[in-house]
Amino acid sequence: MNHAMSVNSASDLHQVSDRLAHNAMRHVSERIIEMLLFAAAAVSVLTTVGIVYVLVSESIHFFQHVPLIDFLTDTQWTPLFDDAHYGIMVLISGTLVSSGVALSVAIPMGTIIAIYLSEFANPKVREVAKPVLELLGGIPTIVFGYFALLIVTPLLQKIFPELPGFSLLSAGLVMGIMIVPYIASLSEDAMRAVPMSMREGSYAMGATKLYTAIHVVVPAAISGLAASYILGISRAVGETMILAVAAGMQPNLTWNPMEPAATITSYIVQVALGDLPHGSIGYQTIFAAGLTLLLITLMFNIAGQWLRRRYREAY
Amino acid sequence: MQPMTTEQIRVLIARGKLKDTLFQGLGIICLSIGLLVIFLLVGDMLMRGLDRLNIEFFTEFASRRASQSGILSAWVGTLLVMLVTAAAAVPLGVAAGIYLEEYAKRNWITDIIEINITNLAAVPSIVYGLLALGIFVYTFGFGQSILSAGLTLALLILPIVIVATREAIRSIPAMIREGSMAVGATRWQTCRYHIIPYAMPGILTGVIIGLARAIGETAPIITIGALTFIAFLPPAPFSATGVDGASAGLFDWVMSPFTVMPIQIFNWTSRPDPAFEVNAAAAGFVLMGMVLTMNAIAIYLRYRMRKNIKW
Numbered sequence: 195m196n197h198a199m200s201v202n203s204a205s206d207l208h209q210v211s212d213r214l215a216h217n218a219m220r221h222v223s224e225r226i227i228e229m230l231l232f233a234a235a236a237v238s239v240l241t242t243v244g245i246v247y248v249l250v251s252e253s254i255h256f257f258q259h260v261p262l263i264d265f266l267t268d269t270q271w272t273p274l275f276d277d278a279h280y281g282i283m284v285l286i287s288g289t290l291v292s293s294g295v296a297l298s299v300a301i302p303m304g305t306i307i308a309i310y311l312s313e314f315a316n317p318k319v320r321e322v323a324k325p326v327l328e329l330l331g332g333i334p335t336i337v338f339g340y341f342a343l344l345i346v347t348p349l350l351q352k353i354f355p356e357l358p359g360f361s362l363l364s365a366g367l368v369m370g371i372m373i374v375p376y377i378a379s380l381s382e383d384a385m386r387a388v389p390m391s392m393r394e395g396s397y398a399m400g401a402t403k404l405y406t407a408i409h410v411v412v413p414a415a416i417s418g419l420a421a422s423y424i425l426g427i428s429r430a431v432g433e434t435m436i437l438a439v440a441a442g443m444q445p446n447l448t449w450n451p452m453e454p455a456a457t458i459t460s461y462i463v464q465v466a467l468g469d470l471p472h473g474s475i476g477y478q479t480i481f482a483a484g485l486t487l488l489l490i491t492l493m494f495n496i497a498g499q500w501l502r503r504r505y506r507e508a509y
Numbered sequence: 510m511q512p513m514t515t516e517q518i519r520v521l522i523a524r525g526k527l528k529d530t531l532f533q534g535l536g537i538i539c540l541s542i543g544l545l546v547i548f549l550l551v552g553d554m555l556m557r558g559l560d561r562l563n564i565e566f567f568t569e570f571a572s573r574r575a576s577q578s579g580i581l582s583a584w585v586g587t588l589l590v591m592l593v594t595a596a597a598a599v600p601l602g603v604a605a606g607i608y609l610e611e612y613a614k615r616n617w618i619t620d621i622i623e624i625n626i627t628n629l630a631a632v633p634s635i636v637y638g639l640l641a642l643g644i645f646v647y648t649f650g651f652g653q654s655i656l657s658a659g660l661t662l663a664l665l666i667l668p669i670v671i672v673a674t675r676e677a678i679r680s681i682p683a684m685i686r687e688g689s690m691a692v693g694a695t696r697w698q699t700c701r702y703h704i705i706p707y708a709m710p711g712i713l714t715g716v717i718i719g720l721a722r723a724i725g726e727t728a729p730i731i732t733i734g735a736l737t738f739i740a741f742l743p744p745a746p747f748s749a750t751g752v753d754g755a756s757a758g759l760f761d762w763v764m765s766p767f768t769v770m771p772i773q774i775f776n777w778t779s780r781p782d783p784a785f786e787v788n789a790a791a792a793g794f795v796l797m798g799m800v801l802t803m804n805a806i807a808i809y810l811r812y813r814m815r816k817n818i819k820w
Contacts, residue, residue: 241667
């Protein structure tokens with residue numbers, strides 16, 4: 195476009211080059227801004243890289259002292275004793291039992307609430323119920339821990355007098371209540387995405403609302419439901435404070451929810467509360483435990499994504 | 510098969526309707542349990558902690574005697590940590606959201622960033638604590654400071670801020686961008702003067718929800734090794750430090766040891782002496798008050814936004 199312009203005098207030429215320079219500046223500053231914005235977006239990737247790097251590098255030191263096979267098969271977890279044993283199964287059992295209790299509360303309750311809100315409730319009830327669920331999901335976990343230890347455990351002890359003051363049961367039950375909002379809200383979104391015509395077809399055949407919900411809507415939304423359950427599992431496995439407060443922190447290889455036990459997460463808290471020197475084997479155990487935790491959640495997430503792809507229904 | 514009589518069909522229909530009603534009842538019961546838990550929790554903490562909820566509770570440090578303990582260092586710590594978290598998470602999250610919505614080309618780098626953000630949201634919070642322990646505390650040498658804690662929580666809520674920003678931006682119609690660019694605005698000018706202002710309410714909602722989540726997080730902060738017993742405040746800017754009459758710099762407080770509300774509550778709940786339960790209840794009530802207020806503001810903002818915006 196330059197040559198098309200008639201350049202009459204030196205001053206005109208000056209103006210044009212000024213304007214072009216301004217344009218070039220604009221271009222450069224636009225590029226710089228884009229790069230800054232990209233850097234911000236890249237921080238999330240750096241976070242992941244950082245997590246993997248920290249966990250793996252500290253765990254490598256740990257596994258130079260402790261053979262992997264002992265880590266996986268030993269039935270004792272006593273890393274801070276003179277006679278140290280590093281059997282991660284002890285902590286995994288606590289994590290699995292408490293998560294099992296939590297999910298046996300959260301999955302049925304969350305699903306029922308989701309079906310109720312999406313298929314039965316009128317819009318007014320839904321407008322009120324969703325914020326209430328959100329508030330429940332926003333309660334700090336430390337407060338839930340207080341709830342489990344000082345309110346739920348005494349209540350449960352009235353039903354089961356032999357229940358100890360710390361137990362996986364009461365921590366798990368409260369954890370379940372904590373997870374309900376996540377499952378309910380995600381499942382409801384999935385069910386509301388099922389097209390109305392499918393429900394209408396079912397009603398036209400004379401099916402009741404409940405029959406339609408269970409035999410038409412739920413199967414159609416199953417991939418969304420699975421995703422919400424997986425999120426619930428990740429929450430349960432990674433939950434820390436409720437267990438640290440209400441489940442006791444002594445390592446205990448058990449499958450009985452009535453007993454107290456440490457979980458992977460509550461062990462990390464217990465060690466962090468103490469005063470372990472940086473670089474000691476005790477310090478490295480929490481990174482090995484953290485890596486195990488991350489692998490367990492990763493496993494469930496991959497399973498969830500596979501399930502979602504496998505049962506995806508497109509409308 | 511025998512054809513059904515009208516009577517049998519009526520029974521069948523009645524049974525179906527009964528099941529519907531029963532299920533509705535079940536749904537309402539399940540919902541009420543959630544509501545009941547909130548009431549029980551707030552009610553119990555208020556009843557137990559009522560005696561301690563006075564001015565002194567907010568102006569006293571934690572003490573070995575339960576009846577003289579207060580939450581001064583805890584609420585100041587929480588406030589300062591949140592300040593650092595917001596200062597780090599808001600610019601980073603908003604910038605990342607703008608990049609992904611307005612700038613990013615569809616390629617594998619963008620895909621990686623997006624998948625990564627989704628996965629980060631599922632990482633347990635205590636793992637962020639381990640990351641911070643390895644990187645912020647030891648590699649960068651920030652120590653067990655307000656800075657380490659604030660940055661840890663910022664990384665934790667970054668996905669929430671990014672997702673909220675993206676959703677807010679996505680709801681702005683394309684004609685706004687086209688109009689702006691048609692009068693010669695660059696991409697950044699369009700963002701700066703149109704996209705960001707219009708997306709502001711949505712971004713704000715996400716930021717508040719993120720901070721409400723961060724304020725209650727305990728595990729990552731315990732993991733970086735925050736102390737549970739702190740009987741002093743971080744140095745205020747330009748205050749005397751007591752060392753040769755020197756005064757503190759503007760940002761000295763970020764490197765100070767600290768405690769926060771959830772850790773104070775954890776400390777009090779885990780003591781065997783029941784007198785401290787009262788303190789835990791009172792502090793829990795204060796924390797719940799903060800979190801519920803923030804969430805309520807966010808819910809209200811979103812409600813107003815839905816009502817007011819018409820493109």
